[in-house]
Amino acid sequence: MIKVHDRIDVAAADLPRLQAMIATAYLPAAAARGLTLVDSAVSPPLVLVDRPLTLWLQWELANVEAFWIARNIGGNDPSVAAFWSEVDGFCVDRERSYLLPDQPAHSAALLTRPTSLSAYLVRPGGWRETAQLYLRTGADENARRTVEDVLAGAAGLPGLSFQQWGTNSVTDFGAGHYTWDLLYPDAATAAAAHASPLWQQHVMPVLRKYCASWSALGLDTIGAGLRNSKLTGGVKRTALFRRLAGADGARAPGFEAATLDMPAHIDSIINWRLSRARVLDWDSGHQTWDYVWEQEYASLDGLLGAYMIHPHHWAHVDRAFDPESGQQFIDVRLCHAFCSQAESLLGCEAP
Known part of the structure; x- marks a missing residue:
């Protein structure tokens, strides 16, 4: 299982617009590509005058093969790039990351480490x-x-x-x-x-x-x-x-x-x-x-x-x-x- 984490920083006044766009223009197609939304949250739990809100979205993909299928479909669908371009037009910042479950013994075995290339x-x-x-x-x-x-x-x-x-x-x-x-x-x-x-x-x-x-x-x-x-x-x-x-x-x-x-x-x-x-x-x-x-x-x-x-x-x-x-x-x-x-x-x- 691959966990996908979206962080989207957005002005409080624009949060409803963002949420509506995700619900109507993004979620159905994302599900068709294999992405399952498992959680969403907003932080901080209040509106501050000097900083934006952050919308957190957590998704799941079945495996690496599912990742590449979703990437291939999304990368070749102009509507996906157009959606995120519109989001970028009014949001402050965003980033998608990929997470490893926090199970210390399991995680330590899965984390890969680089080898030195200096000799090559x-x-x-x-x-x-x-x-x-x-x-x-x-x-x-x-x-x-x-x-x-x-x-x-x-x-x-x-x-x-x-x-x-x-x-x-x-x-x-x-x-x-x-x-x-x-x-x-x-x-x-x-x-x-x-x-x-x-x-x-x-x-x-x-x-x-x-x-x-x-x-x-x-x-x-x-x-x-x-x-x-x-x-x-x-x-x-x-x-x-x-x-x-x-x-x-x-x-x-x-x-x-x-x-x-x-x-x-x-x-x-x-x-x-x-x-x-x-x-x-x-x-x-x-x-x-x-x-x-x-x-x-x-x-x-x-x-x-x-x-x-x-x-x-x-x-x-x-x-x-x-x-x-x-x-x-x-x-x-x-x-x-x-x-x-x-x-x-x-x-x-x-x-």
């Missing part, structure tokens, strides 16, 4: 570019084969240190059909490769013909780590994030630190890199991104299992993505791509 932290060398390639609607096997042949042939780009491409397992969450990574000694070498005949006469014409769009990003490292630079036969996950329009930029350092702290709690993340995204001149211009968050796993279970069910993810970091949290910083329209890889791309960047 690295500063990647070289200059890397990453791309998501979105095929045109109705692309057939011939189109796929042509694109894949060009990606494989791009290994001949002048100055290229390493490249890797993979077919993404799913495209349901903003992912392209392919993830393509290119590593160069430096940005100048990459620019020269982009000017080469192979790039200009072969790579770009195929992308323009067979892809509806593509995101092409250069990576400015915020932090990275390697537990196993020689990882083979693993899974690479590439997530692209954009800041929520109007979000307070002061939240960026906290979001970045919490994201980079994930491997300290989730040891299935073997290698990782968080970067600020730099839009490249060969980007198709259809989307903008602010962050690239890459992880490598030994198997798909590490991503879809341990990563998804760990409380550092769903109870802590995910609040930056959740319109219901009161702490949202990242737009819910993200890219979540993952594909098999023969060898560790992040390991190839080790200085």
